[in-house]
Amino acid sequence: MFVYHIDDLANQGIINIAESELIVKGQILVKGVSISKKLRQMAINICEQEEHAGRVCIAIESPNYLTIWKQKIDEKLHTQKKVETASSIELPTNYETINAELISACQKELSKYIGPIGKFIVDDLVAENPQITSEDFVDLVSEEIPDFSQKKAFRKYFSHILIN
Secondary structure (H helix, E strand, O other): OOEEEHHHHHHOOOOOOOOOEEEEOOEEEEEEEEEEHHHHHHHHHHHHHHHHOOOOEEEEEOOOEEEEEEEOOOHHHHHHHHHHHHHHOOOOOOOOEOOHHHHHHHHHHHHHHHOOHHHHHHHHHHHHOOOOEHHHHHHHHHOOOOOHHHHHHHHHHHHHHHHO
């Protein structure tokens, strides 16, 4: 079960609404995005994806919205793992992987089209596709936009950035 009601957790002394971290299943969870209760299934899907990736995730339901709590990733270990992975894979000399600036820009632009959940979707796509080129990454992110004209605008925006 991924969704818990805030009153149930508060009554058990498990959560204080002002907290920014929780410990669940021995893992530290950090407070993430809050979304409309109408998007409940999306919150469940995100938690299922996190669980599939081996990370703990829950959604806490309050009267007006759901807040997603995701497992905190130790940035030192995460960076070290990236370095180890990169050093063990030989890439062609013209191979250009995505950088932090592109990731941030994709998060910002995608959120304009689908809301704050865009940041988490981009994070998941980065984790699932660590060796993807910038152009392919932009195309992959654009697939998360359901409206064709908006998808096209997203790609056009990044075509100017990727050329320069």
